[in-house]
Amino acid sequence: MNIDEVVDLLPDEKLRSDLAKWVNDWKEDDTDITRLEKMLSKWHSYTWFKDDERTLHFLNQLNEFRKTAISNVGGLTMNERLYYFCLFDNWDNGNVQQKDKIRHKLLAQA
Numbered sequence: 001m002n003i004d005e006v007v008d009l010l011p012d013e014k015l016r017s018d019l020a021k022w023v024n025d026w027k028e029d030d031t032d033i034t035r036l037e038k039m040l041s042k043w044h045s046y047t048w049f050k051d052d053e054r055t056l057h058f059l060n061q062l063n064e065f066r067k068t069a070i071s072n073v074g075g076l077t078m079n080e081r082l083y084y085f086c087l088f089d090n091w092d093n094g095n096v097q098q099k100d101k102i103r104h105k106l107l108a109q110a
Contacts, residue, residue, distance in 0.1 A: 002083055036070070036085075
């Protein structure tokens with residue numbers, strides 16, 4: 001499951017929209033996945049959830065994403081990193097400088 005699919009699991013439209021904005025802003029800025037992890041933790045700590053099954057499913061999937069894609073990033077190929085962080089289009093449409101920025105963002109320096 002990639003970051004966009006995790007966001008889409010949020011049961012509340014406003015929360016989904018807010019988190020999607022945070023994630024999309026991260027995709028465009030110059031920070032790396034370490035910053036994304038901090039941002040996800042901050043967002044989650046300031047977000048109130050109703051106690052229902054869909055919310056618990058979202059939280060489980062978010063934690064699984066963190067474990068698979070963020071904590072294990074050093075064991076991922078570049079294609080896996082592009083998939084998990086939904087940056088294939090940015091990569092395919094990017095020039096040399098933009099690809100270097102994406103490598104930095106995904107902790108995949110050559």
